[in-house]
Amino acid sequence: xxxLVIVGGSKxxxxxxxxxxxxxxxxxxxxxxxxxxxxxxxxHHSCDVLTEDLPDIEHIDTLIYCPGSINLKxxxxxxxxxFRDDFEINVLGAVKAIQKYIDPLKxxxxxxxxxxxTVASKLGMPFHASVAASKSxxxxxxxxxxxxxxxxxxxxxxxxxxxxxxLASKLLRNEKMVENMTERHxxxxxxxxxxxADMAAFLxxxxxxxxxxxxxxxxxxxxxxxx
Numbered sequence: 001x002x003x004l005v006i007v008g009g010s011k012x013x014x015x016x017x018x019x020x021x022x023x024x025x026x027x028x029x030x031x032x033x034x035x036x037x038x039x040x041x042x043x044h045h046s047c048d049v050l051t052e053d054l055p056d057i058e059h060i061d062t063l064i065y066c067p068g069s070i071n072l073k074x075x076x077x078x079x080x081x082x083f084r085d086d087f088e089i090n091v092l093g094a095v096k097a098i099q100k101y102i103d104p105l106k107x108x109x110x111x112x113x114x115x116x117x118t119v120a121s122k123l124g125m126p127f128h129a130s131v132a133a134s135k136s137x138x139x140x141x142x143x144x145x146x147x148x149x150x151x152x153x154x155x156x157x158x159x160x161x162x163x164x165x166x167l168a169s170k171l172l173r174n175e176k177m178v179e180n181m182t183e184r185h186x187x188x189x190x191x192x193x194x195x196x197a198d199m200a201a202f203l204x205x206x207x208x209x210x211x212x213x214x215x216x217x218x219x220x221x222x223x224x225x226x227x
Contacts, residue, residue: 001026001041002109003059004204007049007097008066010035012165013116016193017064017200018042028057031067049093054100061108062204063101065094065115069134070167072127083130090116090134091141098145106152112204115142117159117215123223135159139215146213154212156203161219163191186221 002025009018009029018035021027028043029035035044045055049067069086071078094115105111117135120128138157146155162168162181172178172190181190199218202208217223 002061003028003057004062004064005030005057005060005101006064006066007031007093008068009064010044012066012167013160013163013193013196014064014066016197017066020194020197020201025062028055030054049096050088054097057101058104059108060101060104061111063097063105063113064200064204065097065113067093068116068118068167069131070171071130073130074127075129078130083133086130086134087137090131091137094138094141102149102153106149108153110206110209111153112208112212113145113153113155114200114203115155115157117142117157119159119161119217119219119223121159121215122217123219142215143213150212154208156208156211156214156216158196158199158203159215159217159219160191160196161185161222163193163196165193184222185219186225186227189220191218191220 004021004025005028006014006018007030008014010031010033018027018029022039022041026041030045030047032048047054067089069089071082071086115138117138120132121136121139142155142157162171182188196218199216
């Protein structure tokens with residue numbers, strides 16, 4: 001049975017990914033809070049990826065790093081610490097996880113890494129300066145690390161639009177905001193976590209064995225189309 005290590009697998013998109021893999025993989029979740037689920041294939045390590053040492057794990061086939069931030073403010077109200085905080089959770093946390101687990105990953109079966117970006121890295125959106133800057137760094141990381149680790153370990157990123165999770169709850173806090181968000185997207189929808197989990201499952205499978213260094217925009221058309 002293949003082994004998935006997921007950082008941030010207890011909530012939101014990470015939770016959906018954990019649930020998607022549990023019946024077919026051994027899953028090790030690393031997060032501050034424990035998942036609200038139990039399964040014979042699930043192991044949990046309580047850990048703050050930014051301040052604590054990650055657990056030693058000998059065998060890994062897949063690494064998925066899910067932590068992220070939605071810190072939306074006008075540029076004049078963003079402090080340098082906002083940029084630092086977003087960079088730490090989105091970029092440095094991912095780097096820390098990759099560096100910690102790269103050796104066991106290289107020994108894995110069809111080893112792969114999945115990170116997360118955002119549509120705001122491609123589409124200029126007001127109030128997104130901090131998160132767009134950090135997620136753009138994630139995309140650069142994917143390209144560089146993908147080249148460095150080829151052909152042994154594949155790495156890709158998913159760049160979702162608004163997804164119905166606790167992290168995005170402020171953007172979807174009433175019916176009018178849900179309606180407006182739906183209408184903004186050409187496909188007249190936004191994402192649910194399971195859709196993103198299904199993409200992660202594809203990117204880590206043998207069906208994606210020829211794909212590395214790519215950013216997959218799950219945008220419901222908001223980046224690709226002008227309608």
